[in-house]
Amino acid sequence: MSHSRFLSLSRFRALLIKEFIQMRRDRITFAMMLAVPLMQLVLFGYAINSDPKYLPAALVTTSQDHYTRAMVSALEMTDYYRFEHVVGSVREAEALMARGDVVFVVTIPSDFARKVDRGERAQILIEADATDPSVASGAISTLSTVASRALLRERGITPTEAEANRQLEVVVHRRYNPEGISHYNIVPGLLGVILTMTMVMMTSIALTRERERGTMENLLAMPASPLEIMLGKILPYFVVGAVQVAVVLIASSLLFDIPFVGRMWLLLLAVLIFVMALVLLGYTISTVANTQMQALQLTFFFFLPSILLSGFMFPFRGMPFWAQWVGEIFPLTHFLRVVRAVMLKGADMPAVAFEIAVLAGFILAYAAIALTRFRRTLD
Amino acid sequence: MHAIDVHGLVKRFGEKTVVDHVSMMVEQGEIVGFLGPNGSGKTTTIRIMCGLLTPDEGGGRVLGYDLVTEALKIKREVGYMTQRFSFYEDLTIAENLEFVARLYELRPVREHVDRTLEDLGLTSRRNQLAGTLSGGWKQRLALAACIMHKPKLLLLDEPTAGVDPKARRDFWDEIHRLAAEGLTVLVSTHYMDEAERCHRISYISYGKLLATGTVSGVVREAGLVTFVVEGPGLERMVSEIARLPGVEQVAPFGATLHVVGSDEKLLSDSLAVIASRPGVTVTRGDTSLEDVFIQFMSKAQDNMA
Numbered sequence: 307m308s309h310s311r312f313l314s315l316s317r318f319r320a321l322l323i324k325e326f327i328q329m330r331r332d333r334i335t336f337a338m339m340l341a342v343p344l345m346q347l348v349l350f351g352y353a354i355n356s357d358p359k360y361l362p363a364a365l366v367t368t369s370q371d372h373y374t375r376a377m378v379s380a381l382e383m384t385d386y387y388r389f390e391h392v393v394g395s396v397r398e399a400e401a402l403m404a405r406g407d408v409v410f411v412v413t414i415p416s417d418f419a420r421k422v423d424r425g426e427r428a429q430i431l432i433e434a435d436a437t438d439p440s441v442a443s444g445a446i447s448t449l450s451t452v453a454s455r456a457l458l459r460e461r462g463i464t465p466t467e468a469e470a471n472r473q474l475e476v477v478v479h480r481r482y483n484p485e486g487i488s489h490y491n492i493v494p495g496l497l498g499v500i501l502t503m504t505m506v507m508m509t510s511i512a513l514t515r516e517r518e519r520g521t522m523e524n525l526l527a528m529p530a531s532p533l534e535i536m537l538g539k540i541l542p543y544f545v546v547g548a549v550q551v552a553v554v555l556i557a558s559s560l561l562f563d564i565p566f567v568g569r570m571w572l573l574l575l576a577v578l579i580f581v582m583a584l585v586l587l588g589y590t591i592s593t594v595a596n597t598q599m600q601a602l603q604l605t606f607f608f609f610l611p612s613i614l615l616s617g618f619m620f621p622f623r624g625m626p627f628w629a630q631w632v633g634e635i636f637p638l639t640h641f642l643r644v645v646r647a648v649m650l651k652g653a654d655m656p657a658v659a660f661e662i663a664v665l666a667g668f669i670l671a672y673a674a675i676a677l678t679r680f681r682r683t684l685d
Numbered sequence: 686m687h688a689i690d691v692h693g694l695v696k697r698f699g700e701k702t703v704v705d706h707v708s709m710m711v712e713q714g715e716i717v718g719f720l721g722p723n724g725s726g727k728t729t730t731i732r733i734m735c736g737l738l739t740p741d742e743g744g745g746r747v748l749g750y751d752l753v754t755e756a757l758k759i760k761r762e763v764g765y766m767t768q769r770f771s772f773y774e775d776l777t778i779a780e781n782l783e784f785v786a787r788l789y790e791l792r793p794v795r796e797h798v799d800r801t802l803e804d805l806g807l808t809s810r811r812n813q814l815a816g817t818l819s820g821g822w823k824q825r826l827a828l829a830a831c832i833m834h835k836p837k838l839l840l841l842d843e844p845t846a847g848v849d850p851k852a853r854r855d856f857w858d859e860i861h862r863l864a865a866e867g868l869t870v871l872v873s874t875h876y877m878d879e880a881e882r883c884h885r886i887s888y889i890s891y892g893k894l895l896a897t898g899t900v901s902g903v904v905r906e907a908g909l910v911t912f913v914v915e916g917p918g919l920e921r922m923v924s925e926i927a928r929l930p931g932v933e934q935v936a937p938f939g940a941t942l943h944v945v946g947s948d949e950k951l952l953s954d955s956l957a958v959i960a961s962r963p964g965v966t967v968t969r970g971d972t973s974l975e976d977v978f979i980q981f982m983s984k985a986q987d988n989m990a
């Protein structure tokens with residue numbers, strides 16, 4: 307019988323089977339692994355993404371002519387706007403928006419009716435509070451056509467698209483966050499966020515649990531190599547990650563109708579590399595932490611900046627330079643670039659090869675840290 | 686070749702020296718008892734020997750392998766039973782044994798597990814979670830698991846704590862049978878009767894090895910004399926006797942008192958007063974291993990003070 311020092315299939319199998327059994331027995335964790343991503347997807351997905359309706363709006367107008375009334379009722383008919391305030395001056399309206407009382411300010415100039423009657427190009431101004439860009443985006447996107455159709459109907463003309471656009475110019479100002487994010491960005495991003503949280507959290511207690519239950523002493527006294535222990539611990543979670551990916555992808559295509567223009571295999575490749583990096587990161591944390599509590603704290607210490615600086619919450623290029631630098635050290639940052647490029651822009655392999663290579667680099671780095679940090683003794 | 690040949694082992698945790706220059710030689714096939722009060726460093730010493738802790742000083746060989754550089758080889762040929770149950774409580778008995786069998790690359794796994802279960806008498810409970818076993822059964826499972834791969838050296842840390850007398854008797858019979866086949870055993874225990882079943886004992890206190898040898902040798906070297914006092918109203922005499930010059934220990938044993946001291950002359954003179962009372966007899970008795978240990982412990986406390 308030959309004894310390999312670093313990796314023996316029999317020993318690896320022993321550890322793998324043991325981990326799978328323990329995972330299966332731990333019903334709550336097992337359920338959480340599937341329920342949590344779904345719940346997060348639904349919660350975040352709808353909370354962030356939903357097309358919010360009946361948003362409070364203020365109308366700035368000086369006249370009460372029938373065009374204005376038609377415009378207001380057309381906007382209200384879209385169900386997006388609820389005009390709660392009618393004010394006479396821009397300053398009053400701005401104060402309302404600054405206080406957060408209204409999300410939109412619709413300004414109809416005093417010469418509006420005159421211009422429409424003469425057949426000149428009329429303007430209305432819609433200001434949207436874009437601090438949370440997804441809130442306003444649905445309302446704004448429907449606005450232009452709705453408004454011009456209403457106007458033409460009011461003049462007794464059956465509108466064509468071209469006519470409508472010539473007749474009315476809707477000027478949209480996004481306030482506070484001029485870049486705006488397409489809400490399609492969010493669901494693919496959520497995939498990365500959900501995986502980051504669950505994968506790292508579950509694997510971060512891999513070794514600490516053995517240590518706290520006292521089983522580490524026995525495990526270390528038996529001939530298992532650090533590499534075997536590591537692989538035995540992370541592989542089951544890698545499988546869980548794969549299942550989560552499937553769940554999130556299927557659910558997001560059913561629930562959110564995200565256009566998927568890229569190549570599926572490329573997305574899956576990126577996801578698997580990303581998940582591998584995450585379980586290794588979690589395992590690395592568990593070689594450092596002494597207790598499960600510490601492991602969870604470290605996980606969150608990693609998770610929060612991951613979310614904030616990866617480009618999930620704020621547009622990456624909009625962050626200060628130093629923050630972009632920090633952001634580069636999170637796998638999520640690179641994953642987001644790949645997943646958005648592949649899912650939304652249909653990017654092919656050469657376009658994302660660099661980011662995928664960076665993700666693979668994380669795997670090597672984390673594995674190296676974990677293996678050197680792993681203590682073969684109880685010291 | 687000695688199964689254990691270590692010298693000058695030192696282990697410190699922070700400021701505290703827990704193992705203080707411990708040297709130990711154990712022949713192949715020997716059963717050595719490892720005794721000492723709580724916190725004296727038994728577990729720590731055993732952990733060093735199976736490569737679970739690195740000594741701060743000292744070193745040596747276990748089964749011919751270097752303690753520090755060849756830990757993996759040592760692990761493969763040593764069976765270590767931890768003081769605290771450290772198998773997986775959320776795995777069944779059979780699953781735990783399968784895990785161990787695969788880790789040691791025993792083939793076929795199934796056969797090894799079945800035989801071990803049968804020897805244990807746990808075949809019918811093979812699918813019970815290990816965590817639901819009673820304390821004594823956990824000990825027996827752990828022991829069975831650590832001899833499954835036929836180790837050359839067994840390091841047992843209080844293997845019979847909480848085990849019933851019959852199972853303990855079986856356990857010691859098994860240990861002697863294995864030793865006869867050449868297995869070496871180092872076993873820590875707090876039970877005197879178990880110490881007496883060892884070929885040799887080592888006594889450790891505050892990290893220092895104080896005595897080593899056969900039970901009778903250790904007792905002899907301690908140089909203690911024991912008198913047995915019998916008679917009416919013994920309970921009332923205890924404190925009186927304890928104050929007499931030369932008396933180092935007084936302990937009631939059933940209807941008698943054992944009085945122990947190291948100066949025979951002084952002790953017998955002191956006890957003469959007691960012996961002259963009506964109905965009281967004082968005779969020479971045998972010093973037991975326990976008397977010797979109690980003596981060690983009280984001395985160690987004096988040193989600490």
Ligand SMILES: Nc1ncnc2c1ncn2[C@@H]1O[C@H](COP(=O)(O)OP(=O)(O)OP(=O)(O)O)[C@@H](O)[C@H]1O
Nearest residue numbers: 698699703721722723724725726727728729730768
């Ligand atoms: N990891 C550790 N860190 C700090 N101190 C430790 C550690 N492990 C053991 N000790 C200390 O070392 C001393 C010896 O402990 P050890 O477990 O070796 O004693 P023992 O002889 O096995 O005792 P017992 O009979 O109670 O099992 C104790 O004072 C203990 O507090």
Ligand SMILES: [Mg+2]
Nearest residue numbers: 727728768842
């Ligand atoms: Mg101990």
